[in-house]
Amino acid sequence: MRNNVLFCGIFLLYLNFTQAQNTDAQEVKEVVKGFFEAFHAKDSSAMKKFMAHEVVLQTTGRNREGKTIFKTQKIGRLYQSIVGIPDSVQFQEKLTSWFIQVDRTM
Numbered sequence: 061m062r063n064n065v066l067f068c069g070i071f072l073l074y075l076n077f078t079q080a081q082n083t084d085a086q087e088v089k090e091v092v093k094g095f096f097e098a099f100h101a102k103d104s105s106a107m108k109k110f111m112a113h114e115v116v117l118q119t120t121g122r123n124r125e126g127k128t129i130f131k132t133q134k135i136g137r138l139y140q141s142i143v144g145i146p147d148s149v150q151f152q153e154k155l156t157s158w159f160i161q162v163d164r165t166m
Contacts, residue, residue, distance in 0.1 A: 084162040100152055104139035111135065
């Protein structure tokens with residue numbers, strides 16, 4: 061009997077912990093969705109609502125010679141480039157799968 065009570069208590073704590081993680085993961089997912097909605101609308105003001113104040117924008121790619129390059133830019137550059145896209149140009153980034161891991165304060 062005592063073992064059953066202990067097991068039930070541990071099980072309830074596990075369910076509570078799992079539910080909290082699911083809620084956190086759902087909140088993260090909503091932020092990502094909101095960012096991409098603003099991104100597709102070319103609305104830099106709305107995008108800023110989903111971003112931290114201090115963001116480092118880093119990109120990697122290849123230059124004309126085929127050499128791998130790594131650039132660090134201020135986030136304002138992203139906002140300027142998104143706002144500068146003509147209305148006649150439509151684009152959409154699609155997330156085809158989700159893996160959200162909530163870890164401590166992240």
